Amino acid sequence: MTPVSALAKYKLVFLNDQSISKTSIITHFIYDKFDNTYHATIGIDSLSKTMYLEDRTVRLQLWDTAGQERSRSLIPSYIRDSSIVVIVYVASNKSFLNTSKWIEEVRTEMSSDVIIVLVENKTDLVDKRQVSIEEAEAKAKDLSVMFMETNAKAGFNIKVCFRNLYFLHAH
Template identity: 65%
Template sequence: MASVSALDKYKLVFLGEQCIGKTSIISRFVHGIFDDTYRVTIGIDLLSKIINVEDQTVSLKLWDTAGYERFSISMPGCIRDSSVAVIVYDVTSRQSFLSTTKWIEYARTEIGSDAIIFLVGNKADLVDKR
């Protein structure tokens, strides 16, 4: 990422299969709480957070996408101008990890080959289910 200047804005899109905890990660980051009740994301949700990075103010727009195929038609429009793609998988689900290849490819196609992509393993606290 380029050097951060005052009031820079970055759009982060969270991608991955359904029920892997994308919403929980975003909620924890934005609100500082973990809610263990399950809530299905329908389409796309948007949350914002302003943070300080090296004495600069940065505005983050966090796009929470549904992992269900039936909502995938609305994704390309929201992904294309993203700064970062966060690909999330559930460490207790081998299938969700294997699907990350598809999501990484999707992010590269929609954002561009120079996309900044993070791969995040979620639910690491569920050691007994690994």
């Protein structure tokens, strides 16, 4: 009888300030729908989903962190054993500028080989865009992190983003 291999598990932690739609990205991936109601994450929420790929099945553990300042002291314990850290922002100057501090915090807590991905959400808000895609790509390159765009409301790039996150870690 062939032994059953353990399902590979990957922990992905989502970070940034409050009201950046980290939860929307995660819930759209898990449930394949967008929830219009806003629910602030208190502390941390953890969801998992099995992803079926061409040649393997993997389990993604998705950690949705609260963006409130009072929860910041818990962040080091959340990210310590993560496979990938995802820094989410919307194309406003404030949330984009704050990504640098989050990336620095992750690198302080973890080794330099941690995979960090900068993800822009709410790409549909073109009229409110204060940060160009070129600026975001340049920042990602300067900080040696990956860059992706999503729109949880429309479902744009959500599944692709999670597949890419897995493949970033696996290769």
